[in-house]
Amino acid sequence: MSDLKDYPDIADGIEKKGISRRDFMKFCTGVAVTLGLPFGMGTQIAEAVLNPKRPPVIWLAAQACTGCTEALLRSNHPTLEHLILDLISLEYHETLNAGSGKQAEDWLRKTIKENKGKYILVVDGSIPVKDGGIYGKIGGKTMLSLCEDMSSQAAAVIAIGSCASWGGMPSADPNPTGATPVYQVLQNKGIKTPVINIPTCPPNPYNFLSTVLYYLTFKKLPELDDKLRPKFAFSRLIHDNCERRPHFDAGRFAVQFGDEGHRKGYCLYKLGCKGPETHNNCPTLLFNDVGSGAWPVGTGHPCFGCSEKGVGFTVPLHTPAKLKDITPPVNFPGIAEKRGKGVTVAAAAVVAGLAGAAIGAGVATSKKLDKKKTGSESKE
Amino acid sequence: MIDESKPIGGKILTKPFMFFSAIAAIAAILLIKRFIFGIGAVTNLSDGYPWGIWIAYDVVVGTGLTCGGYAISLIVYVLNKGEYHPLIRPAVMASLFGYTLAGVSIFFDVGRYWQAYNPVLPKYAQVNSVMLEVALCVMAYIAVLWIEFTPVFAEKWTDKFRIVSRPLNKVLFVFIALGVLLPTMHQSSLGTLMVIAGKKLSPLWQTAYIPLLFLISAITMAYAVVIFESLISAIALKREMETPMLSKLSLYMVGLTVVYLIVRLGDILLRGKLLLAFNGDFKGFMFIVENLLFILPFFLLSSPSKRNNPKMLFYAAISMLLAGGLYRFDTFLIGFDPGPGWQYFPAFSEIMITLGLISIEIVGYMIFVKKLPVLPAVRPA
């Protein structure tokens, strides 16, 4: 069992910031639960968090709105941003850097050199690739070359937000800058560094933190789905956990914004809610720790499908969702279900008995007929 | 008079009588269950197989088996062959039991039995319905059979029946004519019932010739059952065998069977569906068995010596009964497929109720032949 006292620097810091040991352990257990890990894992996560040799994180901002950073800053557990940003040793983040200009770029180069193959690269925003990537530059270098360069030396790449995951808003038709998701850039270049997508616009900070802490704790990436999203957060459809689902099942729909159904909180499917085709944990995790209803559908707006490739930023906002799968899969009757009652032992026994009796009686009768015939013939 | 009939007399409460009464009693108890909890409580009927053995056996096969009254009347009165007259009363009696019990069994089988009289109400009658025709015909025929049978009661209780028996004898020929017409109508219509099932009935049985096939097979079965019954009662009641008459009757049976087989197989050949019989499934197998049973009597009775052998007659009759019964059973149950997924096998209690009805028939036969002048008087050997 780890103890804050074993790590005097951090423990001091935590206590100075007014975080009790109890609160800290609660946070770590909360992370474990988000990850779908057993409660006991909380202590293991705490140990990982307190380990002074935590890997450095470099944050590269490409074509994005900084919403992902803003959302992360609003993770509201007691002064969490400080705690975690301190803990994961954020070496470079354009929005949060204390220094700027040459100072910052020098630090970046130094960090990359010292932590080659060990740091985690976080990219928010899509990478412009059209015309050699000239539509986005940092310190005179294109985002494309920076991304390729930094990702090839990283231990893992986390593409945070829908832009980094699928291209997002910058890639919307007609996509003037050739905005490309991070995994695609790496694939084009043949870079083998593992990529995790944490889509959502903006991503829930706890999904991001949980991914990072999972990596810190287990030294491996969490289980990913076929679109490289961590399964703990993106394995379920919004529709399946939606608080308005009973209205859907009962056929109660809002048809227009502000109509009676909308005011009564009915299902938003007819307004184009993409919940039925979008995988995310928004309905259960909610945003900003302010209690129930703090997510798009809760506020009365249909889900936009930001965390699903080819839905958000691609399909018109208010078209009805397409169906991904039969949900729930076991509960639909098949085309040709077995119906009707079949043979039972008793019934079969009676039928067999009857057949036997009939054959027996037939044989006996034919014998008697023989006798009778010969009898009557002899009489004659 | 050559066709004098006499009650054979004897004890009523025999062992077989007790046995069959017991089965009937079991059926009666199960029927109470049916009327309290619904048809599903005692049968395996489902929305896919809404008709089970109660219809396929009790009604369709049952009335086919007991068409004897009709088939013999056809020979005696229409073809004017008086020598078969001794066979009429037992045959009419068998029809009486068969049809009355089929009517009773329909009463158990229909869901809304308290409205079972609706087909006779003009405001409800639906003239396009084959079922209406069958229902009305069967109802009328049951009544006709009882009237045809009244002379038997009249002979027994002459005093009491004198008032009715005189005028009745004058018009009896009308009822005899009706007794020939009505079965011709409804035995063919029983087949037509399944035409509307369309593709749910296997092409091995589904044909526009169904009414003709049902009619012919009813008559062949009727001759077979007359032969069968005569032979059985000869043994069971220790009576003289009527072999020469039966042997002549068997010729009618075989002749009609030939016509039946030509229509049956010719139709299926022309429709090009014969290969379905050989694709190895249960339906194909049953088709082959059914038709082999139709063909078998032809060989069993191919020569006069065979026709005068009661054993051969007995086998041929059984073969024909099974053939006709199976044809009807196949058409109503085995060839019927409501679609993938559905299954049916009669429930224990369903079978018991059918057995109960058969038992009542046997018990009734025992009482009637012993107490009423049904069987031809025993001639000195």
Add this chain to the structure above:
Amino acid sequence: MDIKRRDFLKAVAGSGLLIASNPGQAFAITRPPKNMPPEAVGMFYDSTICIGCKVCQHACKEFNNRPAEHTIRPPEMVDRVWDNPVDLSAKTLNIIKAYRHGTGAGKNNEVDGFAFIKRHCMHCVDPACVSACPVSALTKDPKNGVVSYNKDACIGCRYCQIACPFNIPKFEFDEPFPQIRKCQFCNHRFAEGKYSACCEFCPTGASIFGPAKDLLEEARKRLTLNPGDYYDYPVQTVNSNQRLKQKAAKYINYIYGEKEVGGTQYIMLSGVPFDKLGMPVLSESSDVALSEGIQHTLYKGMLAPVAVLGGLLFAVYRSTRNKE
């Protein structure tokens, strides 16, 4: 008596002639087909935009007062899930069933895909159940064409169940006083100016209600769409103002119900072949026409039986007289 060789051959030749005379359609003086009633209402189900939400199933139960039903499958017949029937029954007049193949990944794909089908009464133009019913318990409305049920007439013979090519009429086998139950297009709501509950509550417009000929026109229009085209799908009724813009899927170029058994008032479009969705493959001519044709040809309005009776009376009278 012996059947003479000559007589035998005559019989053989006669019955052979009977068959050869009119091969295949023996007595098939089939009655002419019937026409769609003038103000026929109908329903149109587009499987490609159905999302399997079962709202229609729920609405149907609510507005027809049908009880919930368990998932009970043979052979064990154990309750599985509450109100999740496996097929139409007397308790469930409308059901959504799912077709699944392989990985089941793509909607409307025949291979490795899935699709839904909504089953209930087709309201045939020439309904077998109506022709079968001996007591006019099932009747087709001469104006709007809805096939409805009258329990006061019904005797419970279940011939309608045998006759229906779609296995639609359902019987209450577990009731002491049973009825036949089937979809009647919610005709009890027509008087209030309402229509089928399943269409009113369908969120996507997969099931829409309206005049039968408008629905057919709508279906034909959809078949001209290219996959991926945006189309304003009407919701609730075919002529409603409420429309949902959606991408068209790839349709099978066939309108089920347009021609089946002489046409039905419930038509369907799908992306998966209809036989895969459990819809029976039926011919264009109705078996009803053949059945009624045979019956009326044989009986000629009861003239034939009367004529036969006349002959029989003579024959019987003669033979009974002779004996005396």
